[in-house]
Amino acid sequence: MLCINKPPSEEKKVSQIIDNGLKSEKKRLERIQQILLLGTGESGKTTIIKQMKILHINGFSEQEKMEKVPNIKQNIHESIFTLIDNMDKISPPVDLEVEDNKKLAQYIRNIGPNPPTEYTNEYYDSIQSLWADPGVRKTYMRANEFQLIDSAAHFLDRINDIRDADYIPTVQDMLFCRVMTVSISKIEFKIPYKGQKVEFWMYDVGGQRGERKKWISVFEGIGAILFLIAASDFDQTLREDGKTNRLREGFQVFADIFWSRFVRKAGKIVFLNKQDILKKKIENGKKIEKHFPEFANFEKTKNDYDRAKLFMKNKILEIATTQPGTETVEFIPGVDIKQEIKSELLYIHFTIATDTNNVKLVFNDVKDIIIAINLETSGLV
Ligand SMILES: Nc1nc2c(ncn2[C@@H]2O[C@H](COP(=O)(O)OP(=O)(O)OP(=O)(O)O)[C@@H](O)[C@H]2O)c(=O)[nH]1
Numbered sequence: 001m002l003c004i005n006k007p008p009s010e011e012k013k014v015s016q017i018i019d020n021g022l023k024s025e026k027k028r029l030e031r032i033q034q035i036l037l038l039g040t041g042e043s044g045k046t047t048i049i050k051q052m053k054i055l056h057i058n059g060f061s062e063q064e065k066m067e068k069v070p071n072i073k074q075n076i077h078e079s080i081f082t083l084i085d086n087m088d089k090i091s092p093p094v095d096l097e098v099e100d101n102k103k104l105a106q107y108i109r110n111i112g113p114n115p116p117t118e119y120t121n122e123y124y125d126s127i128q129s130l131w132a133d134p135g136v137r138k139t140y141m142r143a144n145e146f147q148l149i150d151s152a153a154h155f156l157d158r159i160n161d162i163r164d165a166d167y168i169p170t171v172q173d174m175l176f177c178r179v180m181t182v183s184i185s186k187i188e189f190k191i192p193y194k195g196q197k198v199e200f201w202m203y204d205v206g207g208q209r210g211e212r213k214k215w216i217s218v219f220e221g222i223g224a225i226l227f228l229i230a231a232s233d234f235d236q237t238l239r240e241d242g243k244t245n246r247l248r249e250g251f252q253v254f255a256d257i258f259w260s261r262f263v264r265k266a267g268k269i270v271f272l273n274k275q276d277i278l279k280k281k282i283e284n285g286k287k288i289e290k291h292f293p294e295f296a297n298f299e300k301t302k303n304d305y306d307r308a309k310l311f312m313k314n315k316i317l318e319i320a321t322t323q324p325g326t327e328t329v330e331f332i333p334g335v336d337i338k339q340e341i342k343s344e345l346l347y348i349h350f351t352i353a354t355d356t357n358n359v360k361l362v363f364n365d366v367k368d369i370i371i372a373i374n375l376e377t378s379g380l381v
């Protein structure tokens with residue numbers, strides 16, 4: 001065996017250098033604000049990541065935009081196919097109102113759920129006629145009875161631009177394009193803060209049931225969790241099983257995270273997202289009490305949209321103050337878990353993730369909170 005004997009003093013020196021290196025690395029990591037985006041499927045996590053790219057990195061390059069064109073066309077096909085496929089399955093069913101559209105609907109049905117191999121004029125013309133049919137619009141108004149992507153109307157309305165050979169996606173198209181997340185990704189950016197640049201690392205994960213088992217692998221070192229709930233989900237069922245109420249699932253997953261010992265120290269910021277869709281649904285007469293009976297007698301004095309906002313905010317606060325059963329939290333004799341959670345580490349915002357200005361304002365608030373939480377939990381103040 002080859003044995004090199006170093007004088008002890010030198011060995012000590014080396015270990016001190018390593019020690020110092022580790023310490024300064026630890027200090028550096030403490031200064032980095034690590035944020036984890038969580039929430040059920042389609043709640044808006046990836047859209048927030050895109051906004052950070054627009055607001056704090058370099059936006060989308062021409063190449064990145066061009067790379068999204070196949071996804072956007074996929075969104076269009078999925079939207080029209082889902083509408084046509086479901087109009088006679090919902091109860092009561094809906095009929096096409098323009099006779100000539102019946103053969104166009106059959107043509108789309110024959111293509112199947114995946115986009116065609118070739119995008120022809122006949123294909124785009126058919127989609128345009130079908131989307132203009134009052135029967136399809138009635139089906140669209142009942143989209144909570146089946147599974148339709150939120151970007152359907154945005155892209156179907158824009159089909160004339162998108163079918164053009166020279167089409168380049170707009171920033172809005174990039175924000176609305178829906179791609180399900182199936183892996184964990186990270187973006188890094190710096191924000192000026194009190195004359196310095198503060199570094200942020202933000203992690204995006206998939207929110208569907210099968211994806212959630214991956215979440216735990218990114219819990220380590222997280223200073224703040226941005227938890228997204230799609231407030232407009234109140235009348236929809238999960239894509240995963242077609243029966244569980246989506247909003248209820250959102251609250252349930254938030255409860256699991258809020259009370260999880262793995263992220264006990266992380267600040268929790270809730271985004272009650274998709275406020276634009278929530279407002280529209282309420283204006284269109286959709287009733288929350290049909291899915292949450294306790295809403296019927298809630299705060300009767302306010303208008304329905306303000307009532308809805310307050311109702312959902314209260315649900316979050318209720319979760320944060322209701323200690324779950326010992327089977328879901330590690331039981332430590334003599335320790336009151338409730339007391340360990342600082343209520344000031346929970347913040348709630350109403351958001352529209354597709355609106356860059358809205359996210360800019362909200363994130364401006366959130367970044368100060370996150371920095372403050374990080375300073376407090378790392379013991380620097
Ligand atoms: N109108 C509107 N659409 C939104 C809003 N937030 C997200 N969307 C749209 O909703 C769809 C789903 O958003 P994503 O950001 O992909 O959701 P996600 O949480 O990343 O979903 P998973 O990756 O499946 O977990 C996209 O088409 C978004 O453009 C919002 O506030 N308003």
Ligand SMILES: [Mg+2]
Nearest residue numbers: 045046180181
């Ligand atoms: Mg995603």
